[in-house]
Amino acid sequence: MAEGGALLSLDAVTMQFGGLKAVCDLSLDIAPGELFGLIGPNGAGKTTVFNVITGVYAPTQGRILFEGRPIQGLKPHAVARRGITRTFQNIRLFGSRCCRDNVCIAGHQHAGAGLAAAIFRTPHFERDEARQQREARELLEVMGLSQWSDTNAADLPYGQQRRLEIARALAGRPRLLLLDEPAAGLNPLETEELMHLIEEVLRRFKLTILLIEHDMRVVMGICRRIAVLDYGLKIAEGTPAEIRTNPKVIEAYLGEEVEADLGAGA
C-alpha cells in the first residue's frame, strides 16, 4: 500500500486483445470510502477496466492491488470473495428466480453450512438458511424492493431490475462496489432516484464505489473524483470542476456534446 492506503490501485495496467489495446498503461488509486467516477466516450475501455478488475480478463501487463494484495489473474469468484462485486451494463439477473433468491445467491459465499448439512437439514443448516433469508429480506427492504420479493427477476419492471442488480451486488458484502452504467435506460425521474440511492448505499454500507456512467449529470452530481478514459488511455483525473474545464476532456468527450448542443441551439 505504497500510495497512502489506497483500497484499490491499478498500476500500469494494459489489456491487449490481439492488436487492439483496449486499456493502455492505466494507473488509478481509489481511496476507501470514495465515490469514484470513470467516464469516457463509447469504446473508451471503461467496461474492460471493470472486467480486468473483477478477473474476467487477466491483464496483459501491470498489477492490480486490492487492500494491498495483488488480485490480477484471480478467477472472478475469487475476486468476489476478496470483497469486490459488480453490476452489469446489460442487466444480468437470474431471471427464473425470485428477487429474494437473487439476493441470496450473492450471499452464497458467506453461507457456512456445507452440502451434507444442506441435504440432511442439520440445525446448523437451518440457522444458516434462516439468517440468509433474513438478510435478503432486510436488503430488499433497504433497496425498496420488498413488494417484489417473491416476483421472478425477469418479470420486474426495468427500473426495479437495475435496483435489484445493485441489491444483489451488495448482498456479497463488498468493500468495493463496481457499478457499470446503473442509469442506462432509466428516465430522468428514475435517474434522480438512483443518484440518491447510490449516495445512500455509500453512507449506509460504508463501502467504496467505482462508477462507470454515461449520464454526465449523474457522474458530475455525485462523484468526488473522476477519471476520463479515451481510446484506453487515461487523459484526465480530478474533481468534477477540474474535469469540466479540462481542455483535453472537452475535446475528447464533452466537446462533441458541446458542439452538438451549440449546433442544436443555432
Add this chain to the structure above:
Amino acid sequence: MKHAAWLAGSVAALLVLNFALLRLFNPYIVQVVMLCGINVILAVSLNLINGYTGQFSIGHAGFMAIGGYGSAMITIHAGSGWAAALAAAGIPTGLAQAGPLLVALVGGGVLAAIAGYLVGLPSLRLRGDYLAIVTLGFGEIIRVLILNIDAVGGARGLPGIPGWANFFWVGGGMLAVVLVARHLATSTHGRALFAIRDDEVAAEALGVDTTRYKVLAFVIGAFFAGVAGGLFAHYLSYLNPNSFTFLKSIEVIAMVVLGGMGSVSGSVLAAIVLTLLPEVLRPVKEYRMVMYSLMLIILMITRPQGLLGSRELSLAMFRRRRVAAA
C-alpha cells in the same frame, strides 16, 4: 431424532408397499412398477445436471451402465458369498441380502460418480452443443468398452446377478434422489446451480465457484444414475450392453424435458408417464412406437415448458400421485 423417526417411517412404509405389490399384482405389473421407479431415479438425477445447472448432458446411460456393471461385479465376486455366509449363520434371507445389496448399490453409485467427476472436469470449458457431444461420446465409449471386456460378459451380456432388488429398494432409491434434489433446490448450493443455469457470468462475478458446482452437479447426478443402474442389474439378474445405448440417454432426457427443466415432481411424473405409455399402447401392436412418438410430439407442442414447467407439486399431491401410480 426427527431424522431417525422419518427413516423408520419410510422403511416401514416401503416394506408394506413392497409386500402389498407382490401380493396384489401379477409379475407383469410388478415389473412395470419397478421400471417406473428406476426411470424416476434416472430422470430426477439427470434433472440435477440438465434442469438445475443447465448443462446439456446426453451420456446418462453411460453412468447407468457403470453403476449397473460395477454393482453387479461387486455382488457376483463378493456380495453373494457374503450373503450366503450370513444366511448360513441363521440371519433371515431378506436381511442377509440387504447388507451386500446396499454395499453393491452404493459402490456402483460411487464408481459412476467418479466417472461423472472425470467427465465433468474437462467438459467445463464447453457449453451447450459442445458439452452434449462430449457426453454423447462418453456414453458410447462406456458401452463399447463393456462390449469388449470379456470379464463382464462382453456382447453376450452378464448373467447370474442375484435378483435381490425389489420395490423396497427401488422405492428407497426414489425417496433418496427426490429428497436430495429437493433439499438441494432449497439450499444455498441449489441456488448456486440455478444461478449458473440462468447466467454463468453473473454467478461467477457474485462469488459462485462455477467450476466446482458444475462438477458437483455431474457427480451427484452420476451417482444416482449409477444407483439406478445397480437396481436395474439386481432386478433383472442380467445385464446387456444394448440396454445402455444412446437411445436410453435420449429417453431420460425426454423425461426431464417433458416434466419441466428443474422440476423434480415434473421429472417423477414424466418418468412414470413415459414408462407406462408404451405398456398402455400394447393393444395397437406394431403402431405402438408410432403412437408413442406422436404423443410425445403432441405433448411438447401443447406444453413446451414441460408438464409442470419449473414448478413443483405440493408434497401431499405428490404422495397421492405416486401411490396411485403404484
